[in-house]
Amino acid sequence: MPKLNEYLGGIVSEIATARKMADLQTVQIAKEYAQDDLLKHFSIPRMKVGTVDLTIPFATAGGSTPMVFRDFLYDEIIKVAKTDYDPSDTKNDQSLKAFIVDLEVYYNDALKKVRDDNTTTITDSQIQYFEIIPKYTKEFCRSLPNFKWVQTDPEFFQQSISNRVIREARKVIEKTEDYDIIVEASKLMQLDVKCLIYAKMSVSEAGMEWSRYEDINGNVIETLIPE
Template identity: 30%
Template sequence: MIKLNEYIGSIKRDIAEARLISDLKTLEIAQQFAQNEYLKHFSIPRFKTENIELTIPIAIGEMSIETEVYERINLSEFMKKTRDKLISLVNRRFTSAEVEIIDSIIKPEASKLDKSIKEDTPNNEVDTLLKTYSYDVLELLLESFRISVKEDEEVLAGELIAYLRDDIKPVKPTQPSIPKPKVIVESSQLKDVNPEHIIHVKMILNEEPMEWSFSEDEDGKVVSKLLPE
């Protein structure tokens, strides 16, 4: 399934690309006419569409609600909090050189986590990514320094997850989330849909071609603008 707005947008894009292909062919014909002694006096054939009317059958598949948008992680602060909590969890003193090693363990994992969380990453996926991150940095720390802990590693990782979760903050939406429909458009799937549940979307597309217009400003510089033909 595809979002309705994306589907309609793709139709408009394809029509625009079709016009591009047509114009490129017109250019090719114009070059051929210019090289012919007789054809160069003929007008160049070029097609222009006044209106394109489409009737598109679709069926509503599901209604999706936009996921929360996440702020980027403050990496330096996030890494520091991870390091401090890890040291607290394993309950061991580390030299300054060892702390640098811990930072080198955390940095690539934190960067990977930051890149994995996009603006539209679902909440449950964020939790999964943070869980993987927490288990990985804890395991790498224990292996690198050959540390054995009395507590269950799962418990320690859980504490780290809970400690860091607030650092991955969703941005509060300025407007309430509006459900967006996902639609069935493939004919092979539409044939299995009850005809009463099929919606026919009617679209009329008007072509408004643009052309470059060139002029000089007060300083004598050439300024180009896209204007309607």
């Protein structure tokens, strides 16, 4: 079962993916317009996302216990990479799993350092104890031939791994729990209506576009700015 943040984040991600699909279709339409003597004088239709209002029912399903390092790291890699990683490539998949086992010593060492600091929470300065894990994970995954990196941004991948490592470490150090939620309609219909919780979300588009300029040394700089 998913966590609430994963479920809501997934919905927002799917909306962004829908916008991307619409933009790809706009590019195709633009090519067709450019090749037609009459259509090339018309404006090209393009869809923009306004405000999407969502009311999402769910129910809590109890807390989850901390996962062992080799399980949660592999789980996060598969989840973030999605179709970019091919686990059916047994040889390279086993190489990844063996790498994760070797990497576990860094995780245990980081936990020991936090405990030696005698703190009840993981502080911002202690997060650096774990930074080597997402860095090494990204570097190793980029060397795997069954990892294509078509839709997966390496920096987003590294940050997602870092977030998962810190979240799981906090379960161990701070004794916190993540709560699973029930979102399947068939299961929600079996529950008393008093058990249901409703999350209301409004998702609005805030697009970015590439901007090019020259600095004082004549170097061309590309950066993303709000539309």
